[in-house]
Amino acid sequence: MSDMLLRNVGAILSGSLTEPTIDAGSIDVRDGVIEEIGATTTSAETVIDVRGTTVAPGLVDAHVHPVAGEYTPRQDTIGWCESYLNSGTTSMVSAGEIHHPGRPTDAEGLTALATLNRKSYDNLRPSGVKLHAGTLILSDDMTVDDIVAVHESGVTQTKIIFAIEDLDHARRLVDRAKDLGMVTMMHSGGSSVPGTRPIDEEMFKAIRPDIALHFNGGPTALPDEEWRAIVEDTSIDLELVVAGNQRTSLEILRTMADRDELDRLQIATDTPTGTGVVPCGMWLEAGILASLTEVSAPEILALMTGVPARRHGLDEGRIEEGRPADLCLLDAPQGSAADDAVDAIENGDYPAVDTVIVDGEVAVKTSANTGPAKRPAVVE
Template sequence: MMLIKNGRLINPATNTDEVVDIAIKEGKIEKIGKIDENGYEKIIDAEGMIVAPGLIDVHVHFRDPGFEYKEDIMTGAASAAKGGFTTVVCMANTKPVVDNEEVLRYVQNKAENAPINVLQAAAITKGFMGKELVDMKALKEAGAPGFTDDGLPINDTALVMKAMEMAKELDVPLSFHEEDPSLIGNPGVNAGKVSEEMGLPGASNAAEDVMVARDCMMAIKTGAKVDIQHISSGVSVDMVRFAKSHGARVYAEASPHHFTLTEEAVREHGTFAKMNPPLRTEWDREKIIEGLKDDTIEIIATDHAPHTNEEKNVEFRNAPSGIIGLETSLALGITSLVKPGHLSYMKLMEKMSVKPAELYNLKTASIEPDMPADIVIFNPDEKWTAGDYASKAENTPFTGMELTGKVKYTICAGNIAYMDK
């Protein structure tokens, strides 16, 4: 039995913001209120700290199977736990691709030993080829919570329509990487002044906008639950807002790097600031924050994408895109959104727990009696310097940056998955 004392409970699911004690027994929340300390094996003094539902990241790459030298399920889970996450959804761009039950079971079996909940999304198309749909019904029955070809767009519009119709029938989300490759000269850097200085054509925001427009319109038509992944373009934010106003079940993710940095970071950090879609202009960054404020963008997701230093330390055009993000996500939300007054802690926790759970039909994002004891405890005012990662990788432009908001405990199913030393 565990007791959390004197913490400021922020629980968006019940709109609760008060100082309470929380008792945990057999992996579940037993009681909330003023609780006597007698009889508890573990007591955590959370005075001055925020106690919230465990964070949920619907967009991570744990590189397992096939690329375990970058990350694997256990190191990815450790990185997530250090960042306050109790549930993550892994993308399907592994080797082999998660497009069948056998590969899905491999991940599920390996994830049983992880300290947090590791869920595995399945591909939308076989082999990520964009030609033929997977057996979505069988994969859902096998435990896939949703479907995505993340990393690659699906150019066949009729096939996307068919996938949406099936997703609507099965009540599962489809998550889309929105970049038309025919409009990208060189991926990973915005087509603009920085790319011109580098002598690269870059990736135009139009590549994102046209795909977002297409999928938003089809979401209106089909009624499917659609997730626009790692939105980076201000125009795309407006497109999602338009689709929502017409009844579409469209969600959008914002990644911390897109609401914190601009293309200028590429000058300083080089390939460690290379990602798809790329960092864009200050106008785009402000539009993303505007979308977060008015709930056009409901979800904050990291797109945690580990690569080795050897892979990143090459000429820009030859380096893979992507950065790690699990261990800095909460602090960047606090530093870039809460402290400047854009979001409240309640709204930040909603975007990092309740809404991600809603997208994937999960029932874990609330601290209430009989609910799973998935909890993050953090000091909202503690300053720390990013670095010393639990991930195998360290490819991020945030290393060395002073951030505000430090995870002290991550508790999953009543067990301590991470404790700050």
């Protein structure tokens, strides 16, 4: 891998809630890793003049539904990961491969499906996106031994989407997964597809997974009194998605900001689903939340990058020395009233995704999905 120097940086969004911005004018990258922020070097094999614009971590979409490679039968679409990469998403986490044609519903089939997807995507970066797949869907006939076996095969995530009848049994499965260090997730709100049942406050308090997925609805939100009770009575982390109820999303964000608990939130798309393939879904959600609440765009960006990455044990998502150089060069789009990317997001606009870098290599130069930057970077 070649060395890279980003110079004339206008702003750095760190991906951290505790320090959302970094005051530095350059970033040195070596062998795909961030070597120095505020670099003293003046040359590299690749030099990018950022021209006073914004550098942010590549987005981490922690709620996608892959099936095979870049094909999704849910929308009969090929190449969807490449389009998300063009929007700045460099890493993804599967919330279950539930759209697999003929998807099994028994423990034997579900463990096999999770193992297959884990091993498949370990060998594949679709269009260069780092896709962490193989999420075990829990079922009524599953045992704690099944959890152990699938963990030994490399699976690191579990999910409840189909309501398990015996809540004590569900809690035992989730507790065993937690003991093994697996990330446990659960659908929240109304039924998402025929054949499923709503998952409500009672189930969350009984099972207590790590993350309440699409807490603002996937697509139907919990009643306000139920989600508020989960916020107040548990420490479960919460996810906001573009494929959900935006009134509820705003209320949840304001509530968590008032409680000084933004670190319990993450932002994702929950796509591809019936909502569609939404390559700019993360930016759409960011614009809604930043323009209609008091939470700043740099904090919103952290909920789309460093926070979900930490939750899932990923090295990506932060601009920090020693971390992978997965970066987005952002600006206000041409024609925007905003002066820079932060202003654009807080105005409710998509930022212009000018350049996307993965492991220190330029993966996208000028996004096919956003408006062009007012100050496009120059690769020298």
